[in-house]
Amino acid sequence: MIARPRARLTRRLVDWGLPVLGLVALVALWWLATIVFSIEKFLVPAPDDVVEAFIGQAGFLMEQTWVTLLETVQGFAVAVVVGISTAMLIASSRLLEKMIYPLLLAVNAVPKIAIAPILVVWMGFGQFPKIVMVFLLCFFPIVISTATGLKSTPAELTDLVRSYDASRLQVFFKVRFPYALPQVMVGLKTAISLAVIGAVIAEFVGADAGLGYVIVQSGASADTPLAFAAMALLGIISIVLFYGLNALEKVILPWAEENR
Template identity: 45%
Template sequence: MPAASAAGAGNGVAGVAERARPGIADRALETLARSWRPLALLVACFAVWWAVSAARLVEPYLVPSPGSTLQVMRDKAGYIWHHGWVTTYETLLGFAIAVAVGVLAAVIMVYSSTVEKTLYPVLLFAQVIPKIAIAPLFIVWLGFGIAPKIVVAVLIAFFPVVISMVTGLKSVDPEMVQLSATMGAGPLQTFVKIRFPASLPHLFSGLKVAVTLAVTGAVVGEFVGANEGLGFVILQANGNLDTPMLFAGLIVMSLIGVVLFLLVEIAEKLLLPWHASRRGDAVTTTY
């Protein structure tokens, strides 16, 4: 009997073989195999940037060289670190509020069709309004402190959280809900044991979008009125034609978004090891 058939017979499922769990070295190699393409693209973009600046195809006050940008990041590391931390704090706080309020609103909308029909059009209307257009209002209402930046971050990150959570709660298998009711589970038990866990894959998809948008929201709020934060740094550099500092601010802003995205990705892997997308290396077909 072939090995694949024997494995399938041992598992009780014809044509399906269980693959051995990869070790640490195998996982490291797999991560490297997935990462080399984006890293190669970044290196290529950096090389093009360096070539354009070295050949003086564009004036340095328009596009600085990579060397001058890195020099600014090194010489003014403390300055950039301070303003970067302010933006990160605003982003995290706005993202946390958006997640809490968004999940709660999604649960209420799913369990009440009246609320959904009333609230969903309002959410859609609010989403299509450019946040940069209404950000000055928050400055007038809330002042020049941290509050307007957090509000803008919440508004931008809120919609993906709500939509993904509503989709996840509605995609639960109805037979599972009926089975839980047959076994005597109440609405709260059904939500905790079935609906909420089943919605987590959809929710995390929305969270990965929302956390990057929250960075944009915080910076947009800083553009309108602030005396610290990366938005303030970028505006100051733009006004002074300090393009190395401008590029440095943009790079740090991008790094914050990437790091937060990766943290949400790691949380998803830790909290959802049971999901099919995380078990792709466990089972394979032999057909």
């Protein structure tokens, strides 16, 4: 009984300690490279230059972080609703699958950076084109993972439930969707990483706020430390959102975690 809590504590220390150790090693190598190779600050700033830029512009950077975070979460939420609904349609009918899948593949094949300027022309420089860009990057992995999960339900399970006179809706919500949830979460975790990329792509093309806008403006003025600080914040947003979904998965799908 005592060994189990100790093993759990050791696992948590490893789970948290190794990423921190990797980050410390990366920062140390970065700092050492700037010293050994005498790299100019406007090319690659040292870690202390980035920290100084962050402290000096903390309020401004937090405002821009909030803008990018809001765009990311809103676009991702829309992609979840529309993506899961589309996957349900695909999984419910082979005819719809043959009709919708080629269209999805065609849309996904178009480079999203090519769509960004068109979205600005259509929708202006506000928040809406950024949300649409996030949606476009998140939609495809959510649909594919959810549809795959829904179609992978063992036939014997659905036959068993139907033998008890269950309706199609009952079979779907009692068997197929719960069985597909681990696969759905895979798609969501893939999409949440792409969501931040989508927001930044849209901000690169046309924006007056957001961390992508900060990076563009910093590059134009050769303020590389500020650009690195913005990139570090983007990394933090991605990590927090990903591990937030990971924690949610452990809460709603504890059995899936145990099976792993």
